[in-house]
Amino acid sequence: MNTLKTYLCALLCVGLMAGQAQAHGFKLGALRIDHPYATPSENDTGHVFFRRLTNEGTRADRLVEASTPIAQQVVMQRQNPHDETAPISPVAHIDLPPHGEVAFRHDSPEGYVLMLQGLSSPLKVGDRFTVTLRFAHAGTRQVEVWVQQPRPNTSSHSH
Numbered sequence: 214m215n216t217l218k219t220y221l222c223a224l225l226c227v228g229l230m231a232g233q234a235q236a237h238g239f240k241l242g243a244l245r246i247d248h249p250y251a252t253p254s255e256n257d258t259g260h261v262f263f264r265r266l267t268n269e270g271t272r273a274d275r276l277v278e279a280s281t282p283i284a285q286q287v288v289m290q291r292q293n294p295h296d297e298t299a300p301i302s303p304v305a306h307i308d309l310p311p312h313g314e315v316a317f318r319h320d321s322p323e324g325y326v327l328m329l330q331g332l333s334s335p336l337k338v339g340d341r342f343t344v345t346l347r348f349a350h351a352g353t354r355q356v357e358v359w360v361q362q363p364r365p366n367t368s369s370h371s372h
Contacts, residue, residue, distance in 0.1 A: 237249075237357065237359070239354055239356045241346075241348065241351045241352060241353075241354040242270065242350075242351040242352070243268060243269045243270025243271075243272070243274075243351065244266075244267070244268055244269070244270075244274060244309065244348060244351050244354075245265065245266075245267040245269060246263055246265075246266055246346070246354065246356055247263060247264045247265040247266070247267070248263060248264035248265070248359075249261060249262075249263050249344065249356045249357065249358045249359070250262055250263075250264070250358060250359050250360070250361050251329070251336050251340075251342075251358050251359070251360045251361075252319055252336070252360070252361070252362070252363050253335070253336050253337055253338055253360060253362065254329075254332065254335045254336040255335055256332075256335060257330070257331055257332045257335070258328065258329065258330055258332065259284070259328075259329040259332050259335075259336045260319070260326050260327065260328055260329065261279075261287075261326070261327040261329065261344060261358055262317050262318050262319045262326060262327075263317040263318070264318065265314055265317075266309065266314065266315045266317045267309075267313070267314045267315075268309040268310060268311055268312065268313050268314075269312065270311055270312075271311050271312070272311055272350060273308065273309065273310055273311055274309045274348050274349055274350045274351050275306045275307060275308050275309060275348065275349045275350075276289065276306060276307040276309065276346060276347070276348055277305075277306045277347055277348065277349050278346075278347040279327050279344055279345065279346050279347070280344070280345050281329065281342060281343060281344045281345070281358075282342070282343065283329070283332060283333050283334075283342045284329035284330060284331050284332050284333070285330060285331025286329075286330045286331055287327050287328070287329055287330070287344070288303050288327070288328045288330060289303065289304050289305075289306070289307055289325065289326075289327060289328075290302060290303050290304065290325065290326050290327075290328050291304050291307075291324070291325055292321070292322065292323055292324055292325065292326060293323070294322045294323060301326075304325070306349070307325050309348075319363045320363070320364075327344070336360045337360060338360055338361060338362055339360065340359075340360040341357055341358065341359050341360070342357075342358055342360075343355050343356065343357055343358070344356055344358050
């Protein structure tokens with residue numbers, strides 16, 4: 214019986230650790246940055262996404278800058294699939310409405326993306342790197358980004 218209890222306890226611990234290995238998030242005041250991730254790249258350009266970028270506060274904020282030591286430049290972009298002349302366009306900032314969430318996913322046809330230009334080397338599955346995000350009101354937060362294979366639409370998935 215003790216062997217069974219030990220086995221079940223070990224199985225539960227492994228399951229909990231596996232869930233934590235796949236999900237990571239960061240807070241900055243009322244802002245929640247859930248699971249920053251990048252997709253593998255084949256050249257010197259990469260993309261960073263978030264499972265969720267949420268403003269849980271009562272005051273609007275905006276993402277005004279992003280930087281990383283692994284790229285020469287980070288460009289904030291809006292995906293516009295309905296605009297044939299400019300399906301992706303750079304933006305000066307990204308508004309985060311109070312009690313709102315902003316689409317920032319690889320499987321979302323609309324929303325935002327951080328484009329990494331001038332990567333020091335292509336992004337490979339398993340790589341990790343930091344991105345510094347600067348918000349107009351909340352301040353600055355460094356987040357760890359994990360490079361992973363894109364999954365099919367997981368918008369109903371939550372942590």
